[in-house]
Amino acid sequence: MKKTFRNILIASLFSGLLVSCSNDDDTQQETIEGFGDAELFFDNGMAGDALILGGSKTNSNNETLTVNRLNYIISNVVLIEEDGTEYVYPKNESYFIISQEGDMHTVHLENIPAGDYTQVRFGIGVDELRYLEGETAQQEFWDYAAANNMTWTWSTGYRFINFEGTFTSENNSEPLQFQVHQGSNSATDNYREVTLNLPTTARVRVDEMPNIHIIADANTIVDGTNKIVLSENLNTAGTNASIMGGENLILIAENTQQMFTVDHVHNGGGSHQH
Template sequence: MKLQLKNIIVALTIAIGLTACSNDDSSGEVTGNGTLELKFDNTYGDADLIFNAPYTNSNGEVVKINKAIYIISNVVLTKEDGTTFTVPKEDSYFFINEEDAISSYVTISIPDVPAANYTKVSFGVGVDEAQFLQGQEGQGNLLERAQAIGMTWSWAAGYKFVRMEGTYTSSIATDDTVFMVHTGKTGEIYNYAQIEVDLPDQALVRANITPQVHIMADLQQIIDGTTVINFDEGTSVMGGSKVQSIMANNVPGMFHVDHVHND
């Protein structure tokens, strides 16, 4: 009897162990959909971006930022096998507004992402030509959202892709002088920038795992990157070759992924 009872206990122990293993395995199954978060952390060079803090550029101008907004669009996630998941375009326009930052981050939450291991994220800065040409009817509530935070032009049709404002001083401008940098479509040039960033660790999207991809955005690059903007030469940068240079040369260098949390 004792031997029979012992055998029953052993059998139960094995069954419980197998059940536990089975549950562990099922919790990691790469099936179904989950959510992925992109957390944008704005910096100025190596420093956290703080409104009205002084930052010195390579040309000696000292800037203080008090407004920073840019449009992130057309998010595409690349899996480890090279295939991609494209967020539906109508659901893929986001405003990264520093005023909305919580604990330094502005978070984009992307639902209904197929479970997979993701290795890259690509996105646009601005509104692409195809979407712009659809007009207001093809853009959902994008126009209303943009108007509410000053991301449309008052003197022309279209969206502001990047809006950065503040004051600066220099050897010439010894008092705080207001500057504005607004980028967007200029003439027939859309100035839309396409970005692709590699993930240092895979983002493991599961039904029970929501990866957080921490993207650093260095706003110094907008005016002090490959192309250097000198405000002594003009404090309103809103069109022409300067905007084209910012979007083509500077904005693509703004972004990198610092780390990934798989929680």
């Protein structure tokens, strides 16, 4: 009888332990639901240094650039979970301008499904589908872009990247102006997309907003995989280098796909501190 009672006691204790462990597991498992916000913070640099307008940097083409303007359009943002599930940010709200001269660095995204995101994808510029919707459909963003030096005329469209300044080289010791305006034209579509892996999962929660800190290396525009020598792109008067179309702009569009890297992800309750 004593042995039977002892066996029952042991069985009861073991059963209680299993229930306790099961309850602990249930308590620890997080329920992910609702919606939250996220931010992409674009930190502009120049070949490993912070980009300071008016500062100079010598690139591998042996040209010294003094950058006076760096503006670009970020669009069509998509957040991707580890299993490949994509959240496509609403297209009509998914066009933003990053401007060093305007101190505009943050893309704020609202009402994102709560989840753990491991990648981000975005476009550089304005895609053809959006542009072909016409000026009326995008009047608000067009006016905003025009106010930030990101448009030509409506018939020639948007500047996707506006990169300007002066440069010196072995061929010109006196500074000459340069202008690199990446955009699409009737001959080529220079809109590009970039997918970036996040070093840390971005946790979107009702009460937790991740900030994805992205480094944008402006040096890559002319000094990336494709080397664009500004002194070989002077106008007939020899007074400035202006690249706004042609084969070099296609090469530059390829370079800009390598322009962005994610430095870190800050999971917290507020905006990025910088």
